[in-house]
Amino acid sequence: MKKFRGKKRYFRNMWEEVNTCDLKLDQDSWFYFWHTYHDFFGVGENSLKIRREHIKAHIALYHRLLKQLEGFEKPYQTWICIHEHAPGLDAVYVHTPNPYDSYFPHKMEEVERSLIRSRI
Numbered sequence: 001m002k003k004f005r006g007k008k009r010y011f012r013n014m015w016e017e018v019n020t021c022d023l024k025l026d027q028d029s030w031f032y033f034w035h036t037y038h039d040f041f042g043v044g045e046n047s048l049k050i051r052r053e054h055i056k057a058h059i060a061l062y063h064r065l066l067k068q069l070e071g072f073e074k075p076y077q078t079w080i081c082i083h084e085h086a087p088g089l090d091a092v093y094v095h096t097p098n099p100y101d102s103y104f105p106h107k108m109e110e111v112e113r114s115l116i117r118s119r120i
Contacts, residue, residue: 004043004047007050018038022068025068025071029072029096030099031096032100033095035092035093036061038058038090039087040088041088043087044087045086045087051087055082055090058092062080065078074096075097076095076096077094077095077104078094
């Protein structure tokens, strides 16, 4: 395994993204499975410590987005998807009714629901 260089800068930038992520919300806003990744390149695949930091960032972003959505008038769903064996696919999602699809609310089956929260 190659040494992870620039780790301090990498995590500083990641947390900066978490702390500055803002949804552009107005009365016409909608989200069609909007999502964001923090470990897109799968850096956490080789280290549990690095993986945990990415999961913490996803949880912090999830709570930040929930805070922003508190005043949102439309129904919405938010969730975190953590893949056991593919950290590059971990993401935070926001979904609302939208003009492209009537697929709302998104129904999840066979999912660990411990972190799922939606307002419908």
